[in-house]
Amino acid sequence: MKAFIHHNYGPADVLRLSEVAKPEPAANELQIKVHAFSLNPEEMHMMHGMFAVRPITGFRRPKVLCLKADIAGVVEAIGDAVSDFKIGDKVMGRANKGGQAQFTCVPQDRLVHKPEALSFEQAAALPLAGVTALQAVTKNGNVHKGMRVLINGASGGIGTYAVQLAKHFDGEVTAVCSGKNIDLVTQLGADHAIDYHTGDFTRTRRSNELIIDLVGNRSLSDMRSCLSKNGKCLMVGFSTPASMFRALIGGPLSSNFSTQKVGVMMASFDKADLQTVADLAATGDLEATIDKAYPFEMTPKAMHHLATVRAKGKIVVRLDAGSE
């Protein structure tokens, strides 16, 4: 089978389309013929060998050659312990390794059935970004009727889902993005939109009860200045490793002396949450915004696109066009 692999860290040019052995499923795994996959910043950081990930991915060279991806496809084979799926099922989920390939093996607890109403491309666009947005809006953010929610980075992969989900749970949503994406976030349901080139969301006079920060380009005190007295700021994305370490240490420390809570949110990929995301997508309550779907051979181009940090929603790669 064909897969994109990398023997060295670096920008997307390190990815090589290669002939490799088809992976065999372990007892709890499914072998899936991948019809589409989508990309997340996590796999980009692994490709670059960002220093914070090297203890996991390998210090000098990548230990796992084929990167992660969110995938959608059809079950080709199953391990002995698999109970929830059968051969021929259409599935979606997150491949923790070997995702950027024609076939991949994924544990059953990282997969759900693909809703019939969704194309493979739409299904592949959902897993990590959808689950992260759901966990920010529900478990961590507790969005409820009338809650004033600000989403910084609203037009990206997670942001486009977070806007819809915060509206689904009746929040009053302010979306922060560049001017060219104001129409998009408004169509997704945002009540207010701020173009970060011409406006500063931190000057919204302590009005936000919840901030979901997907960009991480502002100081903790900037964030506090636009939070309500008992407000909460979930720091999900970071512009630099330094901003992440500042938030990891400074967030909990400063929250000890304040009624405002500022802290890092780490999503944990969860099958129940993936099912909720799939169900919401099946009923049309959550829609994937797909910036561009690239053919498989153009995976490095798709990674370059992701690296611009300008994606409008998700970037998808399709392997079998027209095979819904």
Ligand SMILES: NC(=O)c1ccc[n+]([C@@H]2O[C@H](COP(=O)([O-])OP(=O)(O)OC[C@H]3O[C@@H](n4cnc5c(N)ncnc54)[C@H](OP(=O)(O)O)[C@@H]3O)[C@@H](O)[C@H]2O)c1
């Ligand atoms: N904590 C966790 O568990 C977790 C899980 C998954 C991902 N993440 C992190 O979450 C972050 C967001 O992920 P993603 O998949 O949504 O990324 P993404 O799709 O690559 O984000 C792209 C978006 O970022 C927006 N953006 C760039 N600079 C901005 C700025 N200064 N202000 C506002 N928006 C800006 C862009 O909008 P414009 O083009 O309009 O500028 C673009 O739409 C990443 O850092 C990722 O690593 C964290």
